Amino acid sequence: MLSPNAFDWPGDTCSLAPGAILLQRGHAMAHVYHVDHGRVALGVLDNGSLAHQMGMVEGPCWLNISCAVLGLAPAIDATADTEVRARRVPLAAFEAGLKTLPETALSVMLDLARAHYQQAELAVSRLAKDAEARCAEWLLRHAEPTQDAPGMLSVMLRQRKRMIAAQLGIAPETLSRVLRQLRERSLISGSGRVLKLLDLNGLRALAGV
Template sequence: MDTPTASLLARSSTRSPAWDPRWDALFGLPRLSEAERQALALLLRSRAVAVGESVFRRGQASLQLVAVLEGAVGLGVATQGQAFHLERNIHGPAWLDISSAWAGGMFVQDAQALQTATVLELPLDGLRQLLGRCPDLCERMMCALAHAVQSLTGTTHDLMAKDAQKRLATWLLSRRSEASGGDVALKERKRELAAQLAITPETLSRLLRSLMSAGLIEVKGYSIKLLNLGALQSLAHD
């Protein structure tokens, strides 16, 4: 019988013959040894996902760790006949779901491509065997899990303790790039960013206008220039 999991695996590409340097971002520093990279390359499967296509579904058995190599995938709730309710988005390279398979359960959110994306799948059964041969990988996977927990903890704290304006200021500061003079490059559409901040797109527009009027930011197309870091930091932490 064709199950969602079987269909998911059937659409996967053939096993990757060589290590892709972009995968290093998922496993952290220092770089994996050549033997570790070759072993992981035999396990990792990649597949292209079109905009709007499901990556995995709530209630589907989780048999693999899932990452986004490039593009963007949203996590949320997909209800038949209704628009996808986006809760947060993940831009590659980053882990999309690194915990469900370890818990031996099912995916608890729906995942849907927001942009054309490349998704990686790491089967848990194969990874367990590999960890027995490459114990240093255990600490890497623990660190990746810890980062995921830390990120979710920070998000939960912001939602519980900060109002919408403070959450926006915190997000802007976390996304600023020193390489671009402190500017924030917007990878998300307005509705995606609003979903991350748990506000409506209309509220996001109002808050951006407020920060612009106060002289704290300047919006230019898909870039936000941070004009007063000190004031934004005070706003985020007050």
């Protein structure tokens, strides 16, 4: 029978410094983590740091049970917010433990895991769209006529990207990524201090205005 006590499972104990990555979206897991002590931040990583925080969990607690039950890679990223002491249970040992559950209990666990995983996927999806929407809205609000191209609008970046990102409530790395994605979709052009707005209707649709 599955036990909530991590020390009833085979595995090893590890200590993680603040900022250490425990889970990464889309990366296959080798262990199931039980946080014995410490706080873990959940969200979306960008260039190794948590650009968007979606929640916080504090030990003692299991960290990535839903992923392990479903056999899926994590839907969100997780980093140590404080010093964390955790028990790493090999995934194979955890899966073997699942097989000892009564069929009805396993069915309930699967349903709960699916619901939790879908909520995490939806939250990440909305977060990504929200960053794009905020960026598109900011570009439209700061648009000016382009001097050398009549009829076209552009945005002069008079502030550092770090300051603009702070206004939008996102990390500078996230702003750079969103601008790159807008260029790839031919909504804007330019990589210096002047951004030309190529598709105003597309930006308006993205911004929801």
